Amino acid sequence: MVELDKHPESAHILKLLSAVVDPEIPVLTLEDLGVLRAISVVDDTVGISITPTYAGCPAIDTMRTDIETTLAAAGYREVRIQQSLSPAWTTDWMTETGRKKLRAYGIAPPPAMTSCGRPKDAIECPQCCCREVKLISEFGSTACKALYRCQDCREPFDYFKCI
Amino acid sequence: MTLAYCIALGDDSLVLGHRLSEWCRNGPFLEEDLALTNVALDFVGRARMFYTYAAEIEGKGRNEDDIAYLRDCREYRNFLINELPNGDFAFTMARQLMVDVYDMGFFSELTQSNDPTLSAIAAKAIKESRYHLRRSEDWIRRLGDGTVQSHNRVQEAFDQLWGYAAEMFEISKNERPLIDAGIAVDRGALKTNWEKSMHSTLRQATLDIPDDSWTVVGGRDGLHTEHLGFLLAELQFLQRTYPGLQW
Numbered sequence: 119m120v121e122l123d124k125h126p127e128s129a130h131i132l133k134l135l136s137a138v139v140d141p142e143i144p145v146l147t148l149e150d151l152g153v154l155r156a157i158s159v160v161d162d163t164v165g166i167s168i169t170p171t172y173a174g175c176p177a178i179d180t181m182r183t184d185i186e187t188t189l190a191a192a193g194y195r196e197v198r199i200q201q202s203l204s205p206a207w208t209t210d211w212m213t214e215t216g217r218k219k220l221r222a223y224g225i226a227p228p229p230a231m232t233s234c235g236r237p238k239d240a241i242e243c244p245q246c247c248c249r250e251v252k253l254i255s256e257f258g259s260t261a262c263k264a265l266y267r268c269q270d271c272r273e274p275f276d277y278f279k280c281i
Numbered sequence: 282m283t284l285a286y287c288i289a290l291g292d293d294s295l296v297l298g299h300r301l302s303e304w305c306r307n308g309p310f311l312e313e314d315l316a317l318t319n320v321a322l323d324f325v326g327r328a329r330m331f332y333t334y335a336a337e338i339e340g341k342g343r344n345e346d347d348i349a350y351l352r353d354c355r356e357y358r359n360f361l362i363n364e365l366p367n368g369d370f371a372f373t374m375a376r377q378l379m380v381d382v383y384d385m386g387f388f389s390e391l392t393q394s395n396d397p398t399l400s401a402i403a404a405k406a407i408k409e410s411r412y413h414l415r416r417s418e419d420w421i422r423r424l425g426d427g428t429v430q431s432h433n434r435v436q437e438a439f440d441q442l443w444g445y446a447a448e449m450f451e452i453s454k455n456e457r458p459l460i461d462a463g464i465a466v467d468r469g470a471l472k473t474n475w476e477k478s479m480h481s482t483l484r485q486a487t488l489d490i491p492d493d494s495w496t497v498v499g500g501r502d503g504l505h506t507e508h509l510g511f512l513l514a515e516l517q518f519l520q521r522t523y524p525g526l527q528w
Contacts, residue, residue: 170326172322172409173329173330174324203398203402203404205404206405207405208408257312257319257320257416258315265312281408
C-alpha cells in the first residue's frame with residue numbers, strides 16, 4: 119500500500135507514477151513491486167518515499183531518475199525522493215496485480231512468507247502450473263530471482279525469491 | 282565512536298564484496314558465476330549503507346565514495362579473513378560459510394541495536410544472509426561429501442582459514458562503550474553458536490574440525506595482510522588516478 123497524504127494532488131501523482139516501471143522487470147510498476155511507499159505534497163514540493171528491494175540493487179538509482187523525469191514532464195519541478203530502510207522491503211508487499219503480471223511474463227511470483235522467511239506455498243512453474251520443480255541455482259539473472267526447472271514441461275524459469 | 286564502528290562494518294562488506302566480484306567470468310559454471318557476483322553485489326550494497334550512514338554521522342561533507350576510495354590500508358578495519366585472496370572455489374566457499382554463519386548471528390543481534398539506522402541496515406542484511414548461508418552450506422556439504430579431490434581441497438581450505446575466525450569474536454577497546462550503550466553487538470557472545478553451527482555443517486560434510494591452536498588478528502586495528510594493498514590498488518585505481526570522476 120502506498121501511503122498518500124490528504125493533499126488532492128497526491129492521488130494524481132500516484133496515477134502518474136504508474137508509468138514508472140522496474141528497469142529489470144518492466145512489467146512491474148514501482149507500486150506493484152512495493153517499492154513506492156508514500157507520496158506527500160507540501161506547497162509546491164512533492165515528497166516521494168521509496169525503499170530498496172535489495173541492499174545492492176542497482177535498479178534503485180534508475181528508479182529515482184525515472185520518478186524525477188516522469189514528474190518533471192507533468193510539471194512537478196520540486197521533487198524530493200527519500201529512501202527509507204525501515205521497515206525492510208519484503209516480497210509480501212508485492213501487489214496481487216503485480217504477481218499476476220509476473221506470472222504472465224514467465225517469472226514465478228513469490229509466495230506469501232511464514233514468519234521465519236520460508237515460502238508458505240509451493241513454487242509453481244509459470245508455464246504449466248506444475249508444482250514439481252527443481253532448484254538449479256539460488257541466483258537467476260538478478261539477485262532477487264532464483265533459477266528453477268519444471269520437472270513436467272522441462273522448461274527452466276526464474277522464480278522471484280521471497281524475502 | 283559510532284562513526285568508526287560503521288566504517289569497520291562497511292569495510293568488512295566492501296572488501297569481501299570486492300573479492301567475490303573478482304570471480305566475475307571466472308566462476309566454475311555460468312549459474313555459479315552469477316551466484317558469486319550476486320552475493321558480491323549484496324555485500325557492496327551493505328557497504329554503501331554503512332558508509333552512507335558513516336558520512337552522515339561525520340557531517341564533514343564526505344560521501345560513501347570518499348570513504349571507500351580515499352582511505353589507505355592502515356585506515357581499513359575489515360576482518361583479515363575477508364581480504365585473503367580467493368584461492369580455488371573450495372577456499373572461497375569455505376570462507377563464505379564462515380562469514381555467512383557469523384553474519385547470521387551478528388546481524389540478528391544488530392537488529393536489536395539502540396541505533397535505529399544500524400538496526401534497519403541489519404534487518405535488511407539478515408534477509409540476504411539467510412539465502413547466502415543456504416547456498417554456502419549446500420556447497421560445503423557437496424564438496425566435503427563429494428569426490429576425494431573436492432573433499433581434500435575443501436578440508437585444506439578450512440585448515441588454512443580456521444585461525445582467522447578468532448578476530449570475529451575479539452572485541453576492540455573502542456567497542457566496549459558502544460556495547461554498553463546498546464549500540465554495538467557483543468561479538469564475543471556469538472562464538473558458541475558460531476562454533477556449534479560450523480561443527481554441525483562440517484560433520485555433515487564429513488570434514489574434520491580444523492586445529493584451533495593458531496590465530497591471526499589485527500584487522501580491526503588496521504594491521505593487515507600484504508593482500509589488502511593489492512586489492513585496494515585495483516578497487517581505488519580510478520578515483521586515485523582521476524580524482525572526483527563520476528559515472
